[in-house]
Amino acid sequence: MFDFLNYGFMVRALIAGVLIALAAPTLGIFLVARRSSLLTDTLSHTALAGVGLGILTGFHPLLGALLVSILAANGIEKIITKGKLSTEAVHALFLSGGLAVAVFLMSLSQTPVSFESYLFGSIATVSASDLWLLGGTTLIIVLTVLTFWWPLVTLALSEELAEASGVQITSVKVGLAVLAALTVSLSLKIVGGLLIGALIVVPVLSAMQVSRSFRSTLFIAIAFAEAAALIGLFLSYTFNIPSGSAIVLMSLLGFLFALANRQAKK
Amino acid sequence: MPINPIISAQNVSVTLGKHKVLESVTFEIETGEYVGIVGPNGGGKSTLLKAILGLLPLSQGEIYVNGNRANKTAAKKHVGYVPQYFSNNLFFFPMSVEEVVATGRVGLKIFGGLNKEDHEAIDEALKTVSAQSLKHRLFGDLSGGQRQRIAIARAMAGDPEILLLDEPLSAVDLPSQKHFYEILSRLNKKRKLTVIMATHDLEMVAVEASRVLCLNQRLHASCHPEDVVPQQWLETFGENFKPVHHQKHHV
Numbered sequence: 001m002f003d004f005l006n007y008g009f010m011v012r013a014l015i016a017g018v019l020i021a022l023a024a025p026t027l028g029i030f031l032v033a034r035r036s037s038l039l040t041d042t043l044s045h046t047a048l049a050g051v052g053l054g055i056l057t058g059f060h061p062l063l064g065a066l067l068v069s070i071l072a073a074n075g076i077e078k079i080i081t082k083g084k085l086s087t088e089a090v091h092a093l094f095l096s097g098g099l100a101v102a103v104f105l106m107s108l109s110q111t112p113v114s115f116e117s118y119l120f121g122s123i124a125t126v127s128a129s130d131l132w133l134l135g136g137t138t139l140i141i142v143l144t145v146l147t148f149w150w151p152l153v154t155l156a157l158s159e160e161l162a163e164a165s166g167v168q169i170t171s172v173k174v175g176l177a178v179l180a181a182l183t184v185s186l187s188l189k190i191v192g193g194l195l196i197g198a199l200i201v202v203p204v205l206s207a208m209q210v211s212r213s214f215r216s217t218l219f220i221a222i223a224f225a226e227a228a229a230l231i232g233l234f235l236s237y238t239f240n241i242p243s244g245s246a247i248v249l250m251s252l253l254g255f256l257f258a259l260a261n262r263q264a265k266k
Numbered sequence: 267m268p269i270n271p272i273i274s275a276q277n278v279s280v281t282l283g284k285h286k287v288l289e290s291v292t293f294e295i296e297t298g299e300y301v302g303i304v305g306p307n308g309g310g311k312s313t314l315l316k317a318i319l320g321l322l323p324l325s326q327g328e329i330y331v332n333g334n335r336a337n338k339t340a341a342k343k344h345v346g347y348v349p350q351y352f353s354n355n356l357f358f359f360p361m362s363v364e365e366v367v368a369t370g371r372v373g374l375k376i377f378g379g380l381n382k383e384d385h386e387a388i389d390e391a392l393k394t395v396s397a398q399s400l401k402h403r404l405f406g407d408l409s410g411g412q413r414q415r416i417a418i419a420r421a422m423a424g425d426p427e428i429l430l431l432d433e434p435l436s437a438v439d440l441p442s443q444k445h446f447y448e449i450l451s452r453l454n455k456k457r458k459l460t461v462i463m464a465t466h467d468l469e470m471v472a473v474e475a476s477r478v479l480c481l482n483q484r485l486h487a488s489c490h491p492e493d494v495v496p497q498q499w500l501e502t503f504g505e506n507f508k509p510v511h512h513q514k515h516h517v
Contacts, residue, residue: 146379149379150372150380151372153369156359157361161349161369163319163321164345165369165370166339167372208359208360211360213361214359214361214362
C-alpha cells in the first residue's frame with residue numbers, strides 16, 4: 001500500500017503537501033475572517049502570469065510567480081485602500097488580467113512546459129529546490145502569524161478597533177497580502193493556480209463548523225488541510241488524477257462532513 | 267499619570283469629502299469627568315469621537331490626549347473605545363469572549379502571545395462587567411446587552427484612562443441599559459475613569475453625566491446638564507426636541 005514512498009517524486013510531493021497544508025489555513029483564517037477570501041483566487045491568477053513570465057524569460061517560474069503576485073498583492077491593497085473602486089471590481093480586474101497575461105505569455109513561449117500542471121497541480125513536478133522555497137515560506141508564514149497574532153486577530157475583528165488600538169493597519173494588511181502571495185505562488189506546482197484558493201479557504205470553513213474560538217479554528221483547519229493533502233496525494237498517485245483536484249475534493253468532503261456534524265448536533 | 271486637561275481640542279475642524287462635519291470645535295476635558303455628547307444625527311458626534319481616537323485627519327486644529335497628539339500611538343494607549351456596533355465579522359466567525367477581550371490588550375503589546383499579566387487583566391476586565399461566566403462562550407451567541415458589556419470589558423482590558431463610547435446602547439433593551447450605565451458610573455467614580463459618551467439618551471445624560479457638550483457641527487454649549495436652558499436646546503436641535511423629565515433631574 002505504501003510502495004509510493006519508494007518514489008522520490010512522491011516523497012517530495014508529500015512533503016510539499018504537508019507544508020502547504022500548514023501554511024494555507026494559517027493564512028486563510030485571517031482572510032476568511034476579514035471576508036477577503038477572494039484575494040487568494042486573484043493572486044493565484046496573477047501568479048500564473050508570473051509563471052508565464054518566468055518560463056518565457058528562462059527565469060525560475062515559481063520565483064516569477066512570487067515576484068508578480070507580491071507586486072499584485074501590494075497593488076490590490078493600495079487600490080482598495082484609496083476607495084475609488086469597489087473591492088470586487090479590483091479583484092475582477094487583477095483576476096482576469098492576470099490569467100489573460102499568463103495565457104498570452106505562455107503562447108509566446110517555445111519551451112515545452114505543461115502550463116496545465118500550473119493550473120491544476122501535478123505531483124510529478126516538485127523539485128528539491130521547490131521544497132526548500134516552500135519550507136522557507138512556510139516557516140516565514142508561521143513565525144509571522146505567531147509574532148503578530150493579536151494585531152492580526154484584532155484586524156480580523158474590526159479595522160476601526162485595530163486602528164484605534166494603535167495597530168498600523170495598512171502595514172498589516174499589505175503584509176497579509178504579501179504572505180498570501182507567497183503561499184499561492186509556491187503552491188502552484190502541487191495544488192495549481194485554479195485550486196489553491198480552495199485549499200486556503202475550505203479547511204477554515206470546515207473548522208468554523210465545529211470550533212469554539214479563533215485559535216481552535218486555526219488548529220482544526222490545519223488538521224482538515226493536512227488530511228485533505230495526504231489523502232488527496234495518495235488518490236492522485238493511485239488513480240492518476242491531478243493532485244490539486246484530488247486535494248481540493250478531499251477538502252470539500254471534509255467541509256461536508258463538518259457541516260453534517262454541526263447539523264446533527266442542532 | 268494622567269495630565270490635566272486629559273483631552274484638549276483646539277479649534278478642530280474635520281471635512282469628509284466636501285462636507286464640513288466639525289467646525290472650529292474647542293473644549294477641554296479634565297480627568298475623571300463624565301461627559302455626554304449630544305446633538306442631532308449628522309451633527310458630528312461620532313466624527314468627534316473618531317477624531318479623539320486619531321482615526322480621522324483634521325483639516326484644522328489639534329487634539330491632544332494626555333499631552334500627546336491624538337493620532338500618535340502614545341495617545342491611543344490611554345483610550346478605550348466602545349463602538350456603536352461590534353463588527354459583523356463576529357457573528358459568522360468563531361471568536362470566544364476571552365479572545366475578544368484580549369484584543370483590548372493589543373495597544374500595549376504588539377508581539378507574541380498573552381502572558382500572566384494579560385490573563386489577569388482580561389479576568390479583571392470581565393469581572394468589572396460581571397461577565398466572568400461568559401469567558402469561554404462564543405461572542406456571536408451573546409445577547410445585545412451581553413455584547414455591549416463585553417465591549418466595555420474589551421476597552422477596559424487595555425487599562426485606559428479614558429473611555430469613549432459611541433451610542434453604545436442603540437440596540438439594547440432597557441434592563442441591560444440600566445446595568446450598562448451602572449458599570450460606567452462605577453468605573454467613573456471608583457477608578458476616576460474619564461468617560462465620554464456620544465448619545466441621544468438625554469435622560470441618561472441628565473442623570474449620569476457631569477457635563478454636556480451640545481454639538482451640531484459647531485460646539486453650541488458645554489455645561490452641567492442642569493444648567494442647560496430648554497430654549498437653547500430648542501434653538502439648537504429644532505422644535506421636535508422634547509425635554510425629558512427624570513426622577514433625579516429635569517433638563
